[in-house]
Amino acid sequence: MGPSTFLTPDEETRLVTWIISKAKLGFPIHPEEVKDSVQKVLKESSRPNKFIDDRPGTKWLKLFLLRHPEISKRNTEIISKSRASVTEPAIRQWFADLKKYLEDENIIDIMNDASRVFNADETGMRTCMKSGFELGPARKFKDLYEIAAGNEKESITVLCNYSANGTAVPQ
Numbered sequence: 001m002g003p004s005t006f007l008t009p010d011e012e013t014r015l016v017t018w019i020i021s022k023a024k025l026g027f028p029i030h031p032e033e034v035k036d037s038v039q040k041v042l043k044e045s046s047r048p049n050k051f052i053d054d055r056p057g058t059k060w061l062k063l064f065l066l067r068h069p070e071i072s073k074r075n076t077e078i079i080s081k082s083r084a085s086v087t088e089p090a091i092r093q094w095f096a097d098l099k100k101y102l103e104d105e106n107i108i109d110i111m112n113d114a115s116r117v118f119n120a121d122e123t124g125m126r127t128c129m130k131s132g133f134e135l136g137p138a139r140k141f142k143d144l145y146e147i148a149a150g151n152e153k154e155s156i157t158v159l160c161n162y163s164a165n166g167t168a169v170p171q
Contacts, residue, residue: 124155
């Protein structure tokens with residue numbers, strides 16, 4: 001219903017694919033980047049449109065998102081590049097390597113004594129919030145992350161350390 005879009009169906013499909021692909025890699029697209037890209041396409045093709053300086057506005061973006069429910073505006077969380085590289089297989093491998101080390105050193109019995117097995121967990125309170133709404137897949141991703149280039153994430157960290165039997169490490 002309504003007037004036809006200014007982009008062809010193929011161009012809109014390519015735009016959707018680009019947005020989803022970038023988000024999956026940890027580089028979600030900001031709505032202004034989408035408008036920049038559409039503006040570039042319209043300027044290069046010199047096709048008539050009702051946009052000021054060939055740049056779509058907020059209404060166009062809203063209607064674009066309605067036409068493509070597989071994309072949504074989501075709030076991102078900034079994570080470091082090193083944290084983004086942690087995967088389940090890498091964690092499983094770490095534990096396999098630990099078990100092998102304990103067996104090689106003949107100290108695997110440590111794992112049978114809960115007072116000798118410790119877990120440390122940290123939590124941080126951000127001092128500088130830096131995230132915003134980006135575009136990414138509407139489904140399949142519980143959280144949407146944006147990989148930071150440097151130390152954009154400052155926080156105060158608390159480290160808790162407990163043994164498997166529930167004893168806290170003295171402060």
